[in-house]
Amino acid sequence: MHDYEKNGILLVQDLRVPTKKQLEKGVAILECIQEIPCDPCVASCPVHAISMKDINALPVNDFEKCIGCTKCVGICPGLAIFVVKVKEKKAWITLPYEFVPVPEVGDRVTALDRAGQKREKALVKKVVKQGKTMVITIEVDSKLAMDVRNIKVEP
Amino acid sequence: MIRGHSVRIRTHPILDFTQRKQLPFYFKKKKLIGEEGDTIASALSAAGVTTLTKSLKYDSPRGFFCGIGKCSSCLMRVNGIPNVRTCIAPLKEGICVEMQDKLAELPEAEFPDEPKKNLTVDVLIVGAGPAGLCAAIECATQGASVLIVDENQRVGGQLVKQTHKFFGSKQERAGTRGIDIAKDLEKQLHALESEGKIQVITDATAIGCYDSTKKYRFGVVKRCEYKNILYDVRCDAVILASGAMENMLLFPGNDLPGVYGAGAVQTLMNVYGVQPGQRVLMVGAGNVGLIVSYQLLQAGIAVDRVVEAAPIIGGYNVHAAKLRRCGVPIQTSHSIKEVRGKDKVESAIIVALDENWKPINDSEEYIKCDTICLAVGLTPSTRLLSQIGVKLQFIPEAGGYVAAHDDSMQTNIKGVYVAGDASGIEEASTAMIEGKIAGLAAAIQLGCSKNTKLLRHYHEELQHLRAGPFGEKPRLVKEKIAHLLEEQHARL
Numbered sequence: 001m002h003d004y005e006k007n008g009i010l011l012v013q014d015l016r017v018p019t020k021k022q023l024e025k026g027v028a029i030l031e032c033i034q035e036i037p038c039d040p041c042v043a044s045c046p047v048h049a050i051s052m053k054d055i056n057a058l059p060v061n062d063f064e065k066c067i068g069c070t071k072c073v074g075i076c077p078g079l080a081i082f083v084v085k086v087k088e089k090k091a092w093i094t095l096p097y098e099f100v101p102v103p104e105v106g107d108r109v110t111a112l113d114r115a116g117q118k119r120e121k122a123l124v125k126k127v128v129k130q131g132k133t134m135v136i137t138i139e140v141d142s143k144l145a146m147d148v149r150n151i152k153v154e155p
Numbered sequence: 156m157i158r159g160h161s162v163r164i165r166t167h168p169i170l171d172f173t174q175r176k177q178l179p180f181y182f183k184k185k186k187l188i189g190e191e192g193d194t195i196a197s198a199l200s201a202a203g204v205t206t207l208t209k210s211l212k213y214d215s216p217r218g219f220f221c222g223i224g225k226c227s228s229c230l231m232r233v234n235g236i237p238n239v240r241t242c243i244a245p246l247k248e249g250i251c252v253e254m255q256d257k258l259a260e261l262p263e264a265e266f267p268d269e270p271k272k273n274l275t276v277d278v279l280i281v282g283a284g285p286a287g288l289c290a291a292i293e294c295a296t297q298g299a300s301v302l303i304v305d306e307n308q309r310v311g312g313q314l315v316k317q318t319h320k321f322f323g324s325k326q327e328r329a330g331t332r333g334i335d336i337a338k339d340l341e342k343q344l345h346a347l348e349s350e351g352k353i354q355v356i357t358d359a360t361a362i363g364c365y366d367s368t369k370k371y372r373f374g375v376v377k378r379c380e381y382k383n384i385l386y387d388v389r390c391d392a393v394i395l396a397s398g399a400m401e402n403m404l405l406f407p408g409n410d411l412p413g414v415y416g417a418g419a420v421q422t423l424m425n426v427y428g429v430q431p432g433q434r435v436l437m438v439g440a441g442n443v444g445l446i447v448s449y450q451l452l453q454a455g456i457a458v459d460r461v462v463e464a465a466p467i468i469g470g471y472n473v474h475a476a477k478l479r480r481c482g483v484p485i486q487t488s489h490s491i492k493e494v495r496g497k498d499k500v501e502s503a504i505i506v507a508l509d510e511n512w513k514p515i516n517d518s519e520e521y522i523k524c525d526t527i528c529l530a531v532g533l534t535p536s537t538r539l540l541s542q543i544g545v546k547l548q549f550i551p552e553a554g555g556y557v558a559a560h561d562d563s564m565q566t567n568i569k570g571v572y573v574a575g576d577a578s579g580i581e582e583a584s585t586a587m588i589e590g591k592i593a594g595l596a597a598a599i600q601l602g603c604s605k606n607t608k609l610l611r612h613y614h615e616e617l618q619h620l621r622a623g624p625f626g627e628k629p630r631l632v633k634e635k636i637a638h639l640l641e642e643q644h645a646r647l
Binding site: 001004005006007008009010031032033034035036037038039040042043054055056075076077078079080098099100101102112113114115116117132133134149150 | 166167168169319320321322323324325329330332440452453455466467468471472473474475476477478479480481482483485487584619620621622623624625626
């Protein structure tokens with residue numbers, strides 16, 4: 001039995017992780033580890049990097065093909081796709097956000113990990129509206145690239 | 156008990172709850188203000204009224220529980236008329252709402268004799284949720300004349316409160332929010348209505364099947380200003396898409412106001428924009444429990460934690476993960492033991508369970524909360540099917556008694572179809588396809604259509620959706636149901 005079946009928290013070893021080089025250009029990490037009938041990410045990808053054998057299969061992102069465009073982030077119904085880019089000491093994480101208030105570029109927000117624990121203050125670099133889902137890019141320390149997956153915005 | 160602070164949701168990431176027209180009304184002779192679009196019970200909740208009725212036997216207070224007209228927790232006296240299901244009765248300006256003390260008094264209000272209205276259609280569809288709407292649209296598009304009836308003010312069933320994006324295949328609207336699917340289906344329905352192909356009656360109940368020589372005959376009661384109009388409906392086929400109701404759980408204090416079905420909380424906050432409380436304990440980590448917990452956070456309500464009696468989380472990990480990264484704990488092998496409070500929920504006691512699901516001694520934990528959400532499964536609404544005489548069987552994995560039916564959704568009685576949760580608890584995405592299958596199959600049976608190719612296409616689509624590991628349970632259920640029909644045929 002995996003820990004996530006009991007507590008809901010994925011660990012990095014549960015995921016397909018890109019190489020350091022792939023992370024440098026920025027790629028989408030699909031935190032979707034169960035075979036559920038769902039495929040909108042495949043159609044959303046402009047370079048056909050995401051593929052699925054059938055509707056119940058796990059989506060696989062070809063990190064070589066992926067251009068880190070973030071289109072899939074706001075599409076995924078499970079809010080389970082994150083684009084991560086790492087360069088030297090900094091990481092940029094693009095995540096889906098469906099709460100109010102919505103932060104603005106330049107705001108300082110609290111970066112949270114997969115357990116909702118506060119990690120550090122993050123700088124909001126980009127805010128894009130995709131339907132009712134906000135796709136937000138934050139800047140954090142590169143050490144947190146594979147940990148930070150949410151933000152908390154103090155009103 | 157009237158709360159001081161406002162519980163109206165005004166800012167929301169997905170929904171628009173800007174203030175609507177104010178509607179003054181009276182509760183126990185005191186003037187309260189509701190808003191246009193409210194039901195009586197949602198307006199009372201927004202005004203802080205938590206006790207809607209009382210237990211006949213114990214005189215204990217009872218509150219909003221199911222929110223969709225399926226239980227008796229909100230029966231009140233409105234303008235002198237007793238037993239009004241206030242959770243689905245639209246709020247009207249100036250009405251007088253009273254609690255029913257013990258048994259309802261004989262009505263004082265006048266019941267003018269409305270002459271009954273006769274309607275003859277090819278197909279009657281009961282329930283305008285995802286399954287019923289898809290059945291109606293499909294059936295009418297194929298050329299059958301359709302009447303669809305629903306108990307609520309508006310059509311859409313439980314889609315109208317699903318603010319999350321749906322899974323499924325891209326061509327079946329995956330990635331679209333349930334609320335937007337509801338709007339889209341409603342638009343299609345009204346287009347067919349304006350072409351005269353579908354008649355829609357909302358605020359109405361199909362009360363039963365009656366004796367008739369040739370066609371099926373149903374009584375449909377439409378509520379108008381809390382008075383009734385009887386429709387005498389004759390049809391050649393009927394599709395029952397009556398949905399399901401939420402399960403209750405046994406524990407002391409389970410009838411206190413503040414103990415809600417998770418779907419009721421979803422209705423209150425996502426349809427009417429009213430917060431059920433300020434701090435919630437969610438019971439059940441299936442998809443409903445996980446999704447509603449997340450939606451509570453979106454509505455600005457704290458979720459203390461989610462407890463789940465099973466050793467593993469039943470819902471999809473993606474739903475659990477998004478809740479966890481907001482900091483909400485999920486405790487498996489834990490259950491609710493007791494709820495405490497005088498007139499409403501004030502706290503709860505949870506307990507850890509061992510591998511045999513038995514409470515572990517001294518593992519109790521006290522939780523301060525004002526709301527308990529029960530997300531412990533649903534039971535198909537099959538009363539009308541039962542009254543018609545359809546063969547029903549108790550199948551635990553389907554949620555309770557379900558009707559024998561074939562893969563075209565026809566029951567063991569010719570011309571009687573079933574679709575959606577009423578045919579076994581599953582997802583809205585599969586309910587929509589089942590609805591299309593039932594609608595098309597009925598149209599084919601009545602000679603309105605010959606499109607068996609499309610029918611095969613829908614069957615394949617349904618199989619694809621159920622092909623994965625999470626489809627194992629519905630696959631098993633549908634196998635059992637098919638077997639039931641074979642048994643029935645063998646006996647004839």
